[in-house]
Amino acid sequence: MKTIHVTRKLLSKYKTIEEALLDASDGDTIKIDPGTYQESVTIAKSVHLVGLGEPETVIIQAPMDIINKASVSIKNISFAECEKGLTVKNGYAQLTHCQFTRLKKWGIHVLEDGHLDLTDATIRHSGIGLFVVGRARAEYCALYSQRGSQVCVSGNGRFVMKHSHIYQGKSAAIYFDQNSRSFVENCQIYGHHSENMQLKSTGNSEAALKDCLIYESSSGGALVLGESKLTLNSCTLTNNVPRQVVVLGGETIIQNSLFETGQIGVDINDNGTAQLEATILTSHEDDHIRVGDGALYVYRSTIKFGQKSGVVLTKNAYAHIESSDLFGHMMPQLAVSEQARVSLKHSAIFYGKHYGFWLTEQASADVGHCRFYENELNQLVIADKSEADLEDIQVxxxxxxxxxxxxxxxxxxxxxxxxxxxxxxxxxxVSSHSTITMKESKLYDSYESGIRFDMEASGLLEHCQFSGHYEAQIDIQHSAPTIRECVIENGGTCAIRLLHAGGFIENCTFSGHEHNIAIGGECDTDIIGQEADALRQYAEALSVTEEMEAQLSQAEMRAALEKAQKDAEREERTVEIVGLVEELEEQLGKK
Structure with missing residues (x-):
């Protein structure tokens, strides 16, 4: 193994890199003096190229290709101001402390049979910074201000990047495409403001990012398309607007991550899927998570302090939310509409400025082992032909x-x-033709009624307990529910109030009220068991009242007639007296 020295000095044997390569053998080292070398270089031997000085002083202004399975190391060299930089066609390249500047097509292109190991490199102001179809690894690198994608991984490419910065590009920071597989760790990605989001995943690609910061973009954080898969583990996404992550048809897995200070946290559509685990979403100006025609799975996560809703489901979307907290939102914390479905388990929704949970437009929900508290409007709303199964919840x-x-x-x-x-x-x-089936439940300690049926509502209350309501514990107005084997105790005015009501009251237990059943209007409720005679007693009392009213009316009529007769007699006497006075005045006048 020998060392070859390339220099422009007058008596030098090797004035060009190509001349040195012709005389080199595998394992030789070629040292290159500072200068600008405008020569295309093809390397088919396993050699070491070393620039003698800082990389900006040793400049190659022409393409370099590695072929023939050569294993080449390159150190302290710049590639600049030409059509393309380094192409690893068939072989291995190890680059350390190199620079790639203003290359029209790409800084580095790794073809299918190529392999790249890149350390402490800078790629800037080029078309594509790093284009990987083969295998590549990059550490402690900086890529910025490319016109195209700063990194593009395509074909069957395999790519690993660690401890690097990718910033201020005019397209995507990293573009994962086709059948590529990538892993990015401990990197910062920021400042991309084009029509492309900072990360773009398409085709059947799979990419995983760990311990990365993705921030400050006006085009968004990450876009997942097609059948691709993007995993974010222990990542922070901050101030990517309008959306931090968009999933359109692909799949994203978000674990142990933080999303904060943007407009929308996660937006899912076109049959896309997102899974969040042990993740925090906070302080977004719009909805934290929005799902339309897609699927969302949330585990052990916190969704908090948003200017609108925590989670919004529309257009047949589906979500499963488990062991998670939603709190501090200005609009409904969980909003489900347009035939969307949600499964909510072992979670809490609290401290909201609006509804806690809003189900509307034929939506459906399965809610179990959850808590709802301290929401400033109705805590759970089920409206517009929607349905919900609620089991073991505390409200x-x-x-x-x-x-x-x-x-x-x-x-x-x-x-x-x-x-x-x-x-x-x-x-x-329960109102407006709606129904409820409630079993083995407790309602207690509230001034107003425990439950009110109104406007032709109906349902079944069975084996439930009601206590501590000052108003009617069960209030039935213009409705016909069935109340079966319930315990209603220690209330205020009454246990049950019936107003123009129907339905059934079967074998219930009443105690501790001013009245057990208060009745008003026309009621045809069937009562079995305690207070079975309530309607009969009400009918009798009503009949007596009507008779008294009738009798009172007749007495008033007689009294009015007598008064009228007396008034008439008084008027007749008054007329007679006036006539006598007039006659007397006449007689006195004649005298």
Missing amino acids: FDGAQSGLYIHDHSHANVVNSTFYHHNDLYPQIY
């Missing part, structure tokens, strides 16, 4: 009703608890 300390079912909607409630809601609102309100 308490709300500023309006705990559960509001409206407009042809239905809820199944099992083994649940409602308490401490606003004095002006019933804890559960």
